[in-house]
Amino acid sequence: MISIDRPTADLGDVRVTNRAAVLRHVRRHAPCSRADVAAHTGLNKATVSSLVAELIEHGLLRETGLTENRVGRPATMLVLDGSRYAGLGLRVGADELVAVAAGLGGDPVLTWRRAFPAATAGPEETVKALAALTRRAVTRIGADRTVLGLTVAVPGMVDPDGDVPAAPALGWRGVPLAASVRRALRDPGFPVAVDTEANLAVLAERRHGPYAATTDLVHLTGGPAIGAGLISGGRLLRGGRGFAGDVGHLPLAADGPACDCGRRGCLTALLGVDAVICRLLPDAGPVTDHLPEIERIQALARAGNEPVRTGLTEIGRLLGQAVSVLSGLLDPEVVVVGGHLAALAPWLLPAAHAELAARTPVPPGVRLEASTLGSAAGALGGATAALATVEAGRLPAG
Numbered sequence: 541m542i543s544i545d546r547p548t549a550d551l552g553d554v555r556v557t558n559r560a561a562v563l564r565h566v567r568r569h570a571p572c573s574r575a576d577v578a579a580h581t582g583l584n585k586a587t588v589s590s591l592v593a594e595l596i597e598h599g600l601l602r603e604t605g606l607t608e609n610r611v612g613r614p615a616t617m618l619v620l621d622g623s624r625y626a627g628l629g630l631r632v633g634a635d636e637l638v639a640v641a642a643g644l645g646g647d648p649v650l651t652w653r654r655a656f657p658a659a660t661a662g663p664e665e666t667v668k669a670l671a672a673l674t675r676r677a678v679t680r681i682g683a684d685r686t687v688l689g690l691t692v693a694v695p696g697m698v699d700p701d702g703d704v705p706a707a708p709a710l711g712w713r714g715v716p717l718a719a720s721v722r723r724a725l726r727d728p729g730f731p732v733a734v735d736t737e738a739n740l741a742v743l744a745e746r747r748h749g750p751y752a753a754t755t756d757l758v759h760l761t762g763g764p765a766i767g768a769g770l771i772s773g774g775r776l777l778r779g780g781r782g783f784a785g786d787v788g789h790l791p792l793a794a795d796g797p798a799c800d801c802g803r804r805g806c807l808t809a810l811l812g813v814d815a816v817i818c819r820l821l822p823d824a825g826p827v828t829d830h831l832p833e834i835e836r837i838q839a840l841a842r843a844g845n846e847p848v849r850t851g852l853t854e855i856g857r858l859l860g861q862a863v864s865v866l867s868g869l870l871d872p873e874v875v876v877v878g879g880h881l882a883a884l885a886p887w888l889l890p891a892a893h894a895e896l897a898a899r900t901p902v903p904p905g906v907r908l909e910a911s912t913l914g915s916a917a918g919a920l921g922g923a924t925a926a927l928a929t930v931e932a933g934r935l936p937a938g
């Protein structure tokens with residue numbers, strides 16, 4: 541929406557809003573001409589020319605030659621630039637840290653993974669590791685780009701101040717994470733925020749995944765705790781306290797396995813990565829590094845191992861059941877599963893689809909797909925979120 545007709549709007553606000561509208565149009569339709577931007581945003585051509593000049597000057601747009609492919613005289617085409625800037629996202633997993641830096645157009649500038657046992661290391665050591673990784677990333681990309689912000693993705697609950705009241709997958713309670721990372725970085729010169737892995741993963745799907753145009757989208761994270769990032773009507777749903785999508789303890793099976801919360805048969809106790817490994821590889825014991833075990837399950841499934849295949853079908857059916865609950869609440873167009881649920885999707889999704897179909901009153905119902913973004917989804921979403929102020933039309937300082 542362009543708020544040029546609000547009588548009380550301050551002129552600076554109007555320019556910010558209009559700048560955001562120009563950036564949004566170019567992001568979706570690039571390459572496009574100034575005349576295209578004017579026609580689609582409703583802004584007049586002189587305003588568009590002035591905004592585009594300013595955005596080019598700040599390195600947010602660039603010109604890319606002429607097109608001859610249209611009626612009338614050739615026009616200079618515009619694309620997003622953003623090669624001077626990057627957003628930084630870090631994801632805290634149970635057994636790894638992932639760092640992603642991305643440019644304004646979503647181009648990945650850097651993707652790093654580091655094995656790190658956040659659950660056993662505790663919050664203090666994790667903050668130190670996050671700060672060290674941030675410094676290294678800033679050093680690596682800082683010669684070419686200004687880092688505009690850092691967002692940390694956590695598998696747990698995050699309040700609006702960036703505090704983590706509970707992240708059972710990490711064994712954390714009451715961790716003032718954003719403030720601690722800020723302090724450890726000693727005034728880094730860019731904003732530091734924290735959000736849930738699920739919220740940031742769904743943001744990454746919406747921006748960079750194959751469902752970018754979808755306005756009603758859910759990302760169900762895999763990993764030790766299952767969380768849901770919910771986009772409804774194009775907006776991220778956060779709820780009253782910021783805890784929307786904390787679906788890990790949705791009751792699915794009253795007689796199911798015991799959950800950390802003291803009850804039985806919660807979503808996490810049935811579909812979380814530890815639950816899946818424990819069920820399919822009874823000899824595995826407590827696991828600190830999940831990936832090799834998930835690869836072992838994939839190999840057994842590929843080889844046609846009957847108990848593993850049957851187990852995966854049953855887990856897929858439970859996944860379909862959980863997705864039908866989300867679907868009944870939000871009526872999303874697509875639900876995307878990440879983490880180990882995506883890695884095991886070839887064996888989980890057929891049973892999940894059948895279960896969903898049986899529970900869908902009016903077909904075709906929701907589409908259930910595996911994420912293509914891998915374990916970097918939360919970090920990529922963090923990098924995207926860190927660029928939000930520029931995308932909202934604020935010019936970067938300097």
Ligand SMILES: [Zn+2]
Nearest residue numbers: 789799801806
């Ligand atoms: Zn529970």
